[in-house]
Amino acid sequence: xxxxxxxxxxxxxxxxxxxxxxxxxxxxxxxxxxxxxxxxxxxxxxxxxxxxxxxxxxxxxxxxxxxxxxxxxxxxxxxxxxxxxxxxxxxxxxxxxxxxxxxxxxxxxxxxxxxxxxxx
Amino acid sequence: xxxxxxxxxxxxxxxxxxxxxxxxxxxxxxxxxxxxxxxxxxxxxxxxxxxxxxxxxxxxxxxxxxxxxxxxxxxxxxxxxxxxxxxxxxxxxxxxxxxxxxxxxxxxxxxxxxxxxxxxxxxxxxxxxxxxxxxxxxxxxxxxxxxxxxxxxxxxxxxxxxxxxxxxxxxxxxxxxxxxx
Numbered sequence: 001x002x003x004x005x006x007x008x009x010x011x012x013x014x015x016x017x018x019x020x021x022x023x024x025x026x027x028x029x030x031x032x033x034x035x036x037x038x039x040x041x042x043x044x045x046x047x048x049x050x051x052x053x054x055x056x057x058x059x060x061x062x063x064x065x066x067x068x069x070x071x072x073x074x075x076x077x078x079x080x081x082x083x084x085x086x087x088x089x090x091x092x093x094x095x096x097x098x099x100x101x102x103x104x105x106x107x108x109x110x111x112x113x114x115x116x117x118x119x120x
Numbered sequence: 121x122x123x124x125x126x127x128x129x130x131x132x133x134x135x136x137x138x139x140x141x142x143x144x145x146x147x148x149x150x151x152x153x154x155x156x157x158x159x160x161x162x163x164x165x166x167x168x169x170x171x172x173x174x175x176x177x178x179x180x181x182x183x184x185x186x187x188x189x190x191x192x193x194x195x196x197x198x199x200x201x202x203x204x205x206x207x208x209x210x211x212x213x214x215x216x217x218x219x220x221x222x223x224x225x226x227x228x229x230x231x232x233x234x235x236x237x238x239x240x241x242x243x244x245x246x247x248x249x250x251x252x253x254x255x256x257x258x259x260x261x262x263x264x265x266x267x268x269x270x271x272x273x274x275x276x277x278x279x280x281x282x283x284x285x286x287x288x289x290x291x292x293x294x295x296x297x298x299x300x301x
Contacts, residue, residue, distance in 0.1 A: 009212040017205040025197035034141045048157045058158045059246040069156040070230045071246040079262045081163045086269035092179040093273040099183045
């Protein structure tokens, strides 16, 4: 039981590290955004896991139900999901704009173009 | 879920990556239901799996669908990731057990919400009453964030067809993106 109790947190860490790896190792900007959202979801899962109470139900008041999960993390994560989409939209808009300016969305090509412009 | 995320890291076709991230979000929503967070699951399914995927597809249609072929696994980022993950897993050994009703997160302010919100607010869904009433200012802040992001997107992609921009190569500017935000 002790080990099972930590399984959720480990899933969170695995997901978080996959997202982290995508963000720092992949060169494509759209893919970086996907990695960022995977990272975000891992944090959400972590909060929801912390709010879970054994034997509890969803936090909706009803007759005959005594044990609820913690509603506070749910509220936080609701807000965070929506804010996450807002930041994703902004990032994607930047990617479109970068593509307008540089004609590519690979970060090493962008760096090469910028370097070439500096040399002139 | 981890498998989908891993596949998203490896596949080179960006269209497939975006669809995989949509599937990933839906799986996350299912996980939230099993963790009793139904409101969060709703939002994740609608916003995370729906709108995010749509936005990313719109971006793909404006950029390219294939990622440039490159070398396989890079060693240094992998080492950083593994080291960070190991430290985090070491950290979990101090966490309270999963579902423990006496964990610090459950005993502070949450019981008050659960006991009193039915009387004070009169909405059976505790998440709703906390979101809209007790933490109303936070939700207002959230709306401000979305508003700011929408303005940012409009500034970046706005209808400035006649405006000169340095290094501009394409005049195709999406009006799709504006509608979706």
